[in-house]
Amino acid sequence: xxxxxxxxxxxxxxxxxxxxxxxxxxxxxxxxxxxxxxxxxxxxxxxxxxxxxxxxxxxxxxxxxxxxxxxxxxxxxxxxxxxxxxxxxxxxxxxxxxxxxxxxxxxxxxxxxxxxxxxxxxxxxxxxxxxxxxxxxxxxxxxxxxxxxxxxxxxxxxxxxxxxxxxxxxxxxxxxxxxxxxxxxxxxxxxxxxxxxxxxxxxxxxxxxxxxxxxxxxxxxxxxxxxxxxxxxxxxxxxx
Amino acid sequence: xxxxxxxxxxxxxxxxxxxxxxxxxxxxxxxxxxxxxxxxxxxxxxxxxxxxxxxxxxxxxxxxxxxxxxxxxxxxxxxxxxxxxxxxxxxxxxxxxxxxxxxxxxxxxxxxxxxxxxxxxxxxxxxxxxxxxxxxxxxxxxxxxxxxxxxxxxxxxxxxxxxxxxxxxxxxxxxxxxxxxxxxxxxxxxxxxxxxxxxxxxxxxxxxxxxxxxxxxxxxxxxxxxxxxxxxxxxxxxxxxxxxxxxxxxxxxxxxxxxxxxxxxxxxxxxxxxxxxxxxxxxxxxxxxxxxxxxxxxxxxxxxxxxxxxxxxxxxxxxxxxxxxxxxxxxxxxxxxxxxxxxxxxxxxxxxxxxxxxxxxxxxxxxxxxxxxxxxxxxxxxxxxxxxxxxxxxxxxxxxxxxxxxxxx
Numbered sequence: 001x002x003x004x005x006x007x008x009x010x011x012x013x014x015x016x017x018x019x020x021x022x023x024x025x026x027x028x029x030x031x032x033x034x035x036x037x038x039x040x041x042x043x044x045x046x047x048x049x050x051x052x053x054x055x056x057x058x059x060x061x062x063x064x065x066x067x068x069x070x071x072x073x074x075x076x077x078x079x080x081x082x083x084x085x086x087x088x089x090x091x092x093x094x095x096x097x098x099x100x101x102x103x104x105x106x107x108x109x110x111x112x113x114x115x116x117x118x119x120x121x122x123x124x125x126x127x128x129x130x131x132x133x134x135x136x137x138x139x140x141x142x143x144x145x146x147x148x149x150x151x152x153x154x155x156x157x158x159x160x161x162x163x164x165x166x167x168x169x170x171x172x173x174x175x176x177x178x179x180x181x182x183x184x185x186x187x188x189x190x191x192x193x194x195x196x197x198x199x200x201x202x203x204x205x206x207x208x209x210x211x212x213x214x215x216x217x218x219x220x221x222x223x224x225x226x227x228x229x230x231x232x233x234x235x236x237x238x239x240x
Numbered sequence: 241x242x243x244x245x246x247x248x249x250x251x252x253x254x255x256x257x258x259x260x261x262x263x264x265x266x267x268x269x270x271x272x273x274x275x276x277x278x279x280x281x282x283x284x285x286x287x288x289x290x291x292x293x294x295x296x297x298x299x300x301x302x303x304x305x306x307x308x309x310x311x312x313x314x315x316x317x318x319x320x321x322x323x324x325x326x327x328x329x330x331x332x333x334x335x336x337x338x339x340x341x342x343x344x345x346x347x348x349x350x351x352x353x354x355x356x357x358x359x360x361x362x363x364x365x366x367x368x369x370x371x372x373x374x375x376x377x378x379x380x381x382x383x384x385x386x387x388x389x390x391x392x393x394x395x396x397x398x399x400x401x402x403x404x405x406x407x408x409x410x411x412x413x414x415x416x417x418x419x420x421x422x423x424x425x426x427x428x429x430x431x432x433x434x435x436x437x438x439x440x441x442x443x444x445x446x447x448x449x450x451x452x453x454x455x456x457x458x459x460x461x462x463x464x465x466x467x468x469x470x471x472x473x474x475x476x477x478x479x480x481x482x483x484x485x486x487x488x489x490x491x492x493x494x495x496x497x498x499x500x501x502x503x504x505x506x507x508x509x510x511x512x513x514x515x516x517x518x519x520x521x522x523x524x525x526x527x528x529x530x531x532x533x534x535x536x537x538x539x540x541x542x543x544x545x546x547x548x549x550x551x552x553x554x555x556x557x558x559x560x561x562x563x564x565x566x567x568x569x570x571x572x573x574x575x576x577x578x579x580x581x582x583x584x585x586x587x588x589x590x591x592x593x594x595x596x597x598x599x600x601x602x603x604x605x606x607x608x609x610x611x612x613x614x615x616x617x618x619x620x621x622x623x624x625x626x627x628x629x630x631x632x633x634x635x636x637x638x639x640x641x642x643x644x645x646x647x648x649x
């Protein structure tokens with residue numbers, strides 16, 4: 001047997017915005033492989049293509065050309081509905097601006113993705129139990145019925161992480177997860193992500209802070225739509 | 241996605257914006273209530289007419305005075321109908337079952353210790369109970385002899401009798417109508433309201449007495465014993481057209497006018513029914529249009545708010561898309577929200593409509609009859625309005641790009 005598929009495998013993906021002279025190549029032939037239980041930080045200045053690559057990895061967008069295998073499945077030509085299913089079942093998002101629904105309790109927010117689950121239906125009570133368990137695992141067992149406006153930024157981001165975990169995704173994509181938090185809360189969130197990583201989660205995180213990138217095992221830097229450096233544990237792994 | 245989940249999502253969306261949801265529903269509530277109330281009002285009008293017609297008795301012909309020649313009073317000797325015309329019709333026309341003449345007045349009626357102002361006094365003839373289909377409950381009705389002799393006798397309507405005498409038997413008692421004393425010889429059974437006329441609150445007496453006592457003397461001198469209207473009941477086996485022709489010929493001869501320029505007009509009950517049906521139909525169509533327009537306005541209200549709602553909730557849509565909502569899920573959510581708004585609005589509208597109709601009826605302003613099919617119609621069209629006007633905004637929401645939507649402030 002070969003070694004198992006990497007969670008993420010891209011072949012020469014490009015993303016072009018606009019037409020004619022106004023064309024912008026946001027990604028210009030990116031080959032990327034992220035294995036199971038890796039904790040990767042993606043860095044780069046604005047306009048480097050790091051957001052574009054996150055959108056494509058998160059199945060929010062499709063590459064103009066190239067292939068993207070997520071857990072062994074080529075998703076690069078999926079339509080909107082198929083991508084929605086992939087996002088629902090395999091990807092957990094954590095956003096800089098939290099993106100919880102307002103006027104909705106922590107538990108309801110965490111259970112939101114399960115409303116869009118396809119395939120075999122579980123009992124509501126089963127989801128409910130699982131939602132409570134996930135919230136407890138991020139340390140919010142006592143905040144189940146609080147609404148976002150009743151919680152601190154750190155707590156809100158924990159709810160968002162719990163939401164990302166509810167459908168047991170193959171990968172967690174975190175886009176500047178500490179960007180809207182003070183440094184203490186930010187450190188707590190990073191410790192939580194580290195803990196999840198230690199428990200076996202695969203995490204890809206976009207950040208522009210070196211301090212935050214320190215938490216990752218591997219740091220990929222983008223510049224002008226291509227990978228500039230890809231370092232692991234401080235030493236260079238790939239250089240282009 | 242399971243239907244129950246779609247409904248849960250949409251319901252939560254509405255409940256989290258209670259005020260906006262309520263305001264959106266207002267248009268539909270008013271539209272549906274309008275449909276039900278308007279149909280109830282026109283059904284009420286129809287029912288009133290129907291009852292009036294049946295209560296008049298069947299096979300009635302109305303002979304009315306018409307002053308086509310020189311206006312009222314121009315030629316008092318030959319214009320209009322007189323009391324004797326009624327008897328001529330009764331005696332000389334074949335196929336007539338009964339003839340009634342009425343002359344009314346308004347007087348104060350006093351019993352031993354009770355006095356009621358403004359009681360309607362109806363002078364009539366012998367055939368009134370059979371032609372107008374009123375039954376005697378106590379005592380008897382007056383006879384032709386009493387009419388001819390202008391006897392001071394009265395028959396009381398049911399509620400008037402109770403007001404004047406309470407539990408005591410009225411027959412044989414004396415009442416004073418205006419300044420004249422009358423003997424009560426009978427009481428009618430309850431008949432209720434027919435049109436605007438409360439049959440139970442009137443006092444009935446021989447028409448000759450009304451001519452003599454209650455027609456202002458100057459007026460009486462000028463018009464003689466004129467009557468406005470003669471009711472003729474056609475016998476069951478007689479041909480109505482035949483009877484009409486006989487009456488026309490008879491009255492033309494008596495009044496010395498030609499049939500081309502009569503000073504009277506004859507209407508049958510069927511004429512009245514036809515006219516009134518045409519009127520109520522026009523009325524009903526008008527109301528139906530008003531109601532339909534208000535439902536459409538309600539629908540546009542839903543569309544308007546849904547458009548605003550989709551823009552306002554772009555970020556929420558982005559969040560839902562990021563966690564796995566497909567375009568179809570989003571479309572279904574907003575379509576279901578629109579549908580729920582119109583259905584809940586429709587349901588509230590049904591209650592308001594039924595309640596409003598009931599209230600109209602209760603306060604006596606307007607008679608209403610709630611038509612069950614109008615409830616279904618209104619409710620059904622509100623659902624159709626919801627789907628029709630909800631689709632465009634829902635489709636807009638479904639087409640949103642998740643990345644753009646997530647960036648939306």
